[in-house]
Amino acid sequence: PYEVLVVGAGPAGASAAIYAARKGLRTGLLADKFGGQVSETVGIENFISVKATEGPKLVANLEEHVRDYEVDVMDNQKAVRLGSNGLYEVELENGAVLKSRTVLLATGARWREMNVPGEQEYRGRGVAYCPHCDGPLFKGKRVAVIGGGNSGIEAAIDLANIVEHVTVLEFDSKLRADDVLQRKAKSMGNITIITQAQTTEVLGDGSRVIGLNYTDRASGEQHNIALAGIFVQIGLVPNTEWLRGTVELTPRGEIIVDERGQTSLPGVFAAGDVTNSAYKQIIIAMGSGATASLGAFDYLIRHSED
Ligand code: FAD
Numbered sequence: 001p002y003e004v005l006v007v008g009a010g011p012a013g014a015s016a017a018i019y020a021a022r023k024g025l026r027t028g029l030l031a032d033k034f035g036g037q038v039s040e041t042v043g044i045e046n047f048i049s050v051k052a053t054e055g056p057k058l059v060a061n062l063e064e065h066v067r068d069y070e071v072d073v074m075d076n077q078k079a080v081r082l083g084s085n086g087l088y089e090v091e092l093e094n095g096a097v098l099k100s101r102t103v104l105l106a107t108g109a110r111w112r113e114m115n116v117p118g119e120q121e122y123r124g125r126g127v128a129y130c131p132h133c134d135g136p137l138f139k140g141k142r143v144a145v146i147g148g149g150n151s152g153i154e155a156a157i158d159l160a161n162i163v164e165h166v167t168v169l170e171f172d173s174k175l176r177a178d179d180v181l182q183r184k185a186k187s188m189g190n191i192t193i194i195t196q197a198q199t200t201e202v203l204g205d206g207s208r209v210i211g212l213n214y215t216d217r218a219s220g221e222q223h224n225i226a227l228a229g230i231f232v233q234i235g236l237v238p239n240t241e242w243l244r245g246t247v248e249l250t251p252r253g254e255i256i257v258d259e260r261g262q263t264s265l266p267g268v269f270a271a272g273d274v275t276n277s278a279y280k281q282i283i284i285a286m287g288s289g290a291t292a293s294l295g296a297f298d299y300l301i302r303h304s305e306d
Helices: 011-022 036-040 055-067 131-138 150-160 179-187 282-302
Strands: 002-007 027-031 071-075 079-085 087-092 097-105 109-111 142-146 165-169 191-194 197-204 209-216 222-226 229-232 236-238 268-270
Touching: 002 011, 002 087, 002 282, 011 027, 011 036, 011 055, 011 071, 011 097, 011 282, 027 097, 036 055, 055 071, 097 282, 131 150, 131 229, 142 150, 150 165, 150 179, 150 191, 179 191, 197 222, 209 229, 268 282
Parallel strands: 002 027, 002 097, 027 071, 097 268, 142 165, 142 229, 165 191
Antiparallel strands: 079 087, 087 097, 109 236, 197 209, 209 222
16 A cells, blocks of 8 residues: 555645655555646746746656656546545545555646537637637637636736737626726726626537627617637636535635644645635645645654554
């Protein structure tokens, strides 16, 4: 069995695995996809001490650093169940069961979807979630941003520099983004903001997005907008569906951790965007990965007789 089994290899999981290996612990690192959200990121300018880098480059650096240690890396493996039978057990989608004395959950988060007709069909063919990655594909075209929170308005400002026009559709009667962002968006000539708008359908011509339908929640009227791209910016969902009924979660599905990164199950730790940490950033995920890993080390030296 492993002493520390890390599930998820984004910044939090990579950092946790390195800290565990440096303590001489038998460490496993399994991930659906090495790098996590960072692989989808273009410019990163707030990873302190590195003035500017790019997602794929940071992922390559993370992987190189992890592989410099004796870490058993299992990429393209999805965890589907956490159980215990003396040791903790993590079951994979392919049926294999990995055993470990401690488990460190770092499965991160993903974009929340609208769940309307056409969204899945046109995903990657006009429906996008990452303005930094896909914005340039819509140069000179008309696009919509769904969601008027900070990420939505940031996306609109970002896209307005590239595309012809941006329509922001917000479900609520007012935007939730910070004032400074709202002012910036309103000062740009090619952003239209529509509130109380519920997107009901993504329209396409069979190969690409050509528009969307929304309902004006105040009047109940249906509207149609012709556009080439739809950026969905309505929040992040923690990847914890497979953990329901095991560790304690917040109502939003985030894993609740204490100051050592321990969850409600002794010996099970968590770090990064999957937890109830207030802010979700690379440097924060890495710090919490280190914390949780040291927490697991502490746990192991106190339970060495088990
Ligand atoms: P993630 O990066 O989400 O990694 C989760 C890992 O878990 C992945 O390896 C995934 O494959 C794996 N996983 C999930 N479920 C399972 C499962 N069931 N079994 C096995 N493995 C699983 N932050 C910044 O600091 N600066 C930025 O400029 C910045 N820009 C961003 C731009 C975009 C487009 C996005 C999406 C995010 C950005 N962020 C940025 C946020 C940052 O990427 C996240 O805070 C950070 O990646 C969180 O790290 P994490 O390790 O907790 O989770």
